[in-house]
Amino acid sequence: GDSVTQMEGPVTLSEEAFLTINCTYTATGYPSLFWYVQYPGEGLQLLLKATKADDKGSNKGFEATYRKETTSFHLEKGSVQVSDSAVYFCALEQAGTALIFGKGTTLSVSS
Amino acid sequence: NAGVTQTPKFRVLKTGQSMTLLCAQDMNHEYMYWYRQDPGMGLRLIHYSVGEGTTAKGEVPDGYNVSRLKKQNFLLGLESAAPSQTSVYFCASSLPPNYEQYFGPGTRLTVT
Numbered sequence: 059g060d061s062v063t064q065m066e067g068p069v070t071l072s073e074e075a076f077l078t079i080n081c082t083y084t085a086t087g088y089p090s091l092f093w094y095v096q097y098p099g100e101g102l103q104l105l106l107k108a109t110k111a112d113d114k115g116s117n118k119g120f121e122a123t124y125r126k127e128t129t130s131f132h133l134e135k136g137s138v139q140v141s142d143s144a145v146y147f148c149a150l151e152q153a154g155t156a157l158i159f160g161k162g163t164t165l166s167v168s169s
Numbered sequence: 170n171a172g173v174t175q176t177p178k179f180r181v182l183k184t185g186q187s188m189t190l191l192c193a194q195d196m197n198h199e200y201m202y203w204y205r206q207d208p209g210m211g212l213r214l215i216h217y218s219v220g221e222g223t224t225a226k227g228e229v230p231d232g233y234n235v236s237r238l239k240k241q242n243f244l245l246g247l248e249s250a251a252p253s254q255t256s257v258y259f260c261a262s263s264l265p266p267n268y269e270q271y272f273g274p275g276t277r278l279t280v281t
Contacts, residue, residue: 090268101259101272102212147211151268156202156227161211
């Protein structure tokens with residue numbers, strides 16, 4: 059079945075460091091891909107998405123490109139802030155079904 | 170516009186007790202979902218609904234029942250709670266074809 063694998067954390071960075079969180083997927087067809095973020099004590103929020111190959115999703119300085127050839131959707135940010143500390147989930151969705159999530163990656167940014 | 174709300178926020182149950190979690194959305198979304206979140210497991214789908222009066226099983230449906238009598242509400246029931254159902258439960262909704270899901274704040278359930 060479809061699945062999402064993302065790098066295990068926690069990821070610990072200093073403020074202004076470069077961030078990469080790896081995400082790869084296994085799916086039939088052409089799923090939409092998402093990154094969700096969960097801040098402490100809150101529900102998940104959509105961070106960015108891409109619906110077809112080579113699409114780049116971006117939001118709040120975060121970017122991810124839908125790479126069909128490598129089945130990847132890695133999350134990047136050029137300069138992280140303390141406020142970016144959260145849990146990040148990669149997910150895929152086939153049309154008409156629910157999301158399939160990775161296990162989440164905890165990011166901790168210190169000043 | 171409240172988005173997705175969940176009731177209650179916290180609950181402690183004894184093994185064998187029953188309870189119902191309520192999810193409500195005011196965005197006129199067709200699809201609604203119940204997930205559980207456990208450490209190191211990510212979110213796993215329990216049940217979902219593609220419209221009023223419909224429900225379907227997700228990845229981990231055992232021990233749970235759901236109902237969608239009104240479009241805006243999606244109820245999750247635990248008939249006989251077990252310690253393995255200790256988790257954080259999230260409700261979500263979406264409006265096809267966008268499929269972006271909007272999440273509620275979660276319900277933390279402890280079964281002793």
